[in-house]
Amino acid sequence: MTRRPSQARDRGIPDATVARLPLYLRALNGLAERGISTVSSEDLAVAAGVNSAKLRKDLSHLGSYGTRGVGYDVQYLIYQISRELGLTQDWAVAIVGVGNLGRALANYGGFVSRGFRVAALFDADPAVVGERLVGMAVEHTDGLENVIENRGVSIVVIATPAAAAQQVADRVIAAGVTSILNFAPVVLNVPDGVDVRKVDLSTELQILAFHEQRKADRETGSSMMAEAMDA
Amino acid sequence: MTRRPSQARDRGIPDATVARLPLYLRALNGLAERGISTVSSEDLAVAAGVNSAKLRKDLSHLGSYGTRGVGYDVQYLIYQISRELGLTQDWAVAIVGVGNLGRALANYGGFVSRGFRVAALFDADPAVVGERLVGMAVEHTDGLENVIENRGVSIVVIATPAAAAQQVADRVIAAGVTSILNFAPVVLNVPDGVDVRKVDLSTELQILAFHEQRKADRETGSSMMAEAMDA
DNA sequence: CGTTGTGAAAGTGTTCACAGCT
DNA sequence: AGCTGTGAACACTTTCACAACG
Incomplete structure (x- = not known):
């Protein structure tokens, strides 16, 4: 059994991309509800909270479903992503x-x-x-x-x-x-x-606490620290 | 203001490492409860479900808290990680x-x-x-x-x-x-x-569905598909 | 024209493998 | 003798920037 680390070439969609497809799907459903039928990578990226180059690269792993100069058909893209995620079955x-x-x-x-x-x-x-x-x-x-x-x-x-x-x-x-x-x-x-x-709730909270602590540190005595670090 | 992409040298702990510290902390607390006072990177890695090189590199970002030839002191490491995560305050x-x-x-x-x-x-x-x-x-x-x-x-x-x-x-x-x-x-x-x-529950389920579908595809008619894809 | 799709570059993360310390 | 800490290699991800195309 050939067991490349993962991915391989055989239609391998990167994990990072798979993790974002649900996000795009939700954004697309939101657009569809508002009656929007076509969307550019830039607009969809904003709706999904990512940058547009990443979005385009992600979608390119599924196939060429956009139209240059125009954008993506909302319904068609919803279908393609759903299909890829296996949501066309229950x-x-x-x-x-x-x-x-x-x-x-x-x-x-x-x-x-x-x-x-x-x-x-x-x-x-x-x-x-x-x-x-x-x-x-x-x-x-x-x-x-x-x-x-x-x-x-x-x-x-x-x-x-x-x-x-x-x-x-x-x-x-x-x-x-x-x-x-x-x-x-x-x-x-x-x-x-x-x-x-x-x-895991507690993991998420701990990660937030880490960043919160960083932000607090930065406000008190940060210049002192920065100088000490630069030396 | 010097603004290197992120990280920089100034004590920057990589995001991926921060995300795993809570995991290590939980594993360490488990060991402490069982009365274990010292642990090797290998054993702690198994308890946390990661590989030991990764664990050592992660811990090295916090400082040199291990002892070569021996391992890590469980209580001391719990304290250092808690401190880093900001859990010493409420x-x-x-x-x-x-x-x-x-x-x-x-x-x-x-x-x-x-x-x-x-x-x-x-x-x-x-x-x-x-x-x-x-x-x-x-x-x-x-x-x-x-x-x-x-x-x-x-x-x-x-x-x-x-x-x-x-x-x-x-x-x-x-x-x-x-x-x-x-x-x-x-x-x-x-x-x-x-x-x-x-x-996000539904995102997680969708990611699982994607992989589940892959596994199913691989069992039924996979060679057929593979050939069609290769062409 | 405007927007996609994508090579190439840059950045981030993981793993290997071993020197260095206890 | 054993285990940590870490450079170097590798793998993956993101971003840039532009050629290709409707």
Whole structure:
């Protein structure tokens, strides 16, 4: 099995680009709602909060979908990006852990725009099992493997306490899941071929604190420091 | 004013490194709890899920805190990283928007380990205002500016619906806030000097869907596609 | 004309591999 | 003897600037 680091030439869209496609898609949907049918890279870039050269290079990885001198057709670009992201099919998502966060996720905007469907909710707590949420009964984690296979769940969201997350991951991976979105503050150990994305509130706050501290330092006694550093 | 692109020599820690420090800190806290007092870059790297060369280079930006032939002192490194991240002081955080997500955030682990304190909760809905949550009454967003200034809030978490997010951002920035953690699915427009970090469920799911689709393509009819592509 | 698509340059991040220290 | 700290090589990403084209 040829295993180049990643990317390869075979239609490889850079990771940095993939991470921005959802952003463009949202900006395009906003334009479409306002009845705009054509957009230049400059205008779309502003709407998405990036610079226009980057946007053009990103889109060029998908193909040549623009018209020189004119711009991009909004609807057509929405379709192409959706297609590339795999949103033209519906993905069955299971949420494991129905605490505050799990509830928030389940309720979040009809789950999310298009492309995803909450197919199951799980919790280990018998007091929560049976509760109805977004038209769906919470099931006990005992049934995890069966339900995942029967309902074709391909993406699992882990919103359990940290202590339970690795065990949940092991079980859903054993059941065939290869995409996990992890909200628990632990590093999941997974085999090759399984994608994990992590969302971590405390990490984000700590990064903000770092920059905030920098800004504070710069205001008090900064010239002193600068001189000492220059020497 | 000399303005090298960014970084410069003046103590500039690369962004990529800053983003990993919280990870190392968590891994170190785990080791400390298990009574481990010294750790090698290799072991710490495994615990944090990165490779050891990267870990060593990251730590080298903070200073020379290891001992050759031995490793790093766990407590000392915890202190140095905490210091660098600005966690040796307490940051007052305000959460705006007390829906499902806001509640989840407010309840999340006593907010988060150390360094942060929920100083205010705001909502625009009179039905929610007055409700008590983590020992704190939800206040009306009318008082945003006053409360931020009086309680020294320096980080604001926006957990409102998309439509309200920009307006909230404008107001808290006018009140002096320069660090925002945004959970609303919009690109916030902010002036220079204000840091925004964005957490976005639907973006994360879309990125997973992209990779999931790739994996699926590779299993079915991949050779056919590859040939068509090569031509 | 105006705007895309893209080579080339610049900048940033990661990994290798080993000298240097304990 | 073992492990850190780091130059040098490599890989990836962003930005520039302009030729190509509708």
